[in-house]
Amino acid sequence: MNTSVSESENFVLLSPREEGDFDLLDIPNHPVYLLASKQKAGKLSQRRPRRGAPVLEAVQQSGRSRLLLLPGTAGLVRRNGQPSLPLELLDIGDEFRYRRREYFVSRQLGQRLSLATSAETSARCPLCRVAFEPGQQIYRCTCGSILHCMDDQDVAEDERLECARMVPSCPHCSESIDFRKGGLAWRPEN
Numbered sequence: 001m002n003t004s005v006s007e008s009e010n011f012v013l014l015s016p017r018e019e020g021d022f023d024l025l026d027i028p029n030h031p032v033y034l035l036a037s038k039q040k041a042g043k044l045s046q047r048r049p050r051r052g053a054p055v056l057e058a059v060q061q062s063g064r065s066r067l068l069l070l071p072g073t074a075g076l077v078r079r080n081g082q083p084s085l086p087l088e089l090l091d092i093g094d095e096f097r098y099r100r101r102e103y104f105v106s107r108q109l110g111q112r113l114s115l116a117t118s119a120e121t122s123a124r125c126p127l128c129r130v131a132f133e134p135g136q137q138i139y140r141c142t143c144g145s146i147l148h149c150m151d152d153q154d155v156a157e158d159e160r161l162e163c164a165r166m167v168p169s170c171p172h173c174s175e176s177i178d179f180r181k182g183g184l185a186w187r188p189e190n
């Protein structure tokens with residue numbers, strides 16, 4: 001199998017948290033182990049843990065990118081409610097469970113629209129000065145600056161922070177705001 005997947009179409013795992021937020025795990029361009037964690041979503045590690053863990057790797061199959069899941073001996077991983085096979089090829093929208101956490105497969109289509117990670121909650125939006133919340137949709141400029149960009153239809157329109165839509169260019173580097181280049185390819189409803 002050819003394992004080259006361009007960076008612009010990296011797979012991500014979305015793991016639901018309370019209150020409709022998601023933890024977001026970026027699958028890199030090499031095999032990683034999914035480590036279980038009691039409180040948080042799993043962490044990805046290049047090193048094989050002693051007890052073993054499921055392996056995830058982006059692969060090409062018949063010209064399409066798929067996410068290879070090898071459950072290994074680490075315990076039951078269920079895919080879409082079914083017992084998992086020794087080898088699973090996952091696609092966008094697929095779901096699996098490992099150690100009580102639920103993971104949805106999606107793909108990052110670029111670096112522009114994505115979800116704020118927990119690490120980004122210490123930052124404030126340069127436009128409205130409001131702190132980011134994990135799982136909030138954000139606009140990410142190529143310079144690394146992030147701006148609010150909520151599309152949430154269940155949030156009242158005047159409470160939606162859509163800072164990236166209010167300005168023509170990034171306040172940090174002046175690159176024009178361009179929505180055509182990014183976002184999550186899919187996300188579960190609720």
Ligand SMILES: [Zn+2]
Pocket residue numbers: 125126127128129130147148161163
């Ligand atoms: Zn803002």
Ligand SMILES: [Zn+2]
Pocket residue numbers: 141142143144145170171172173174175
């Ligand atoms: Zn910028």
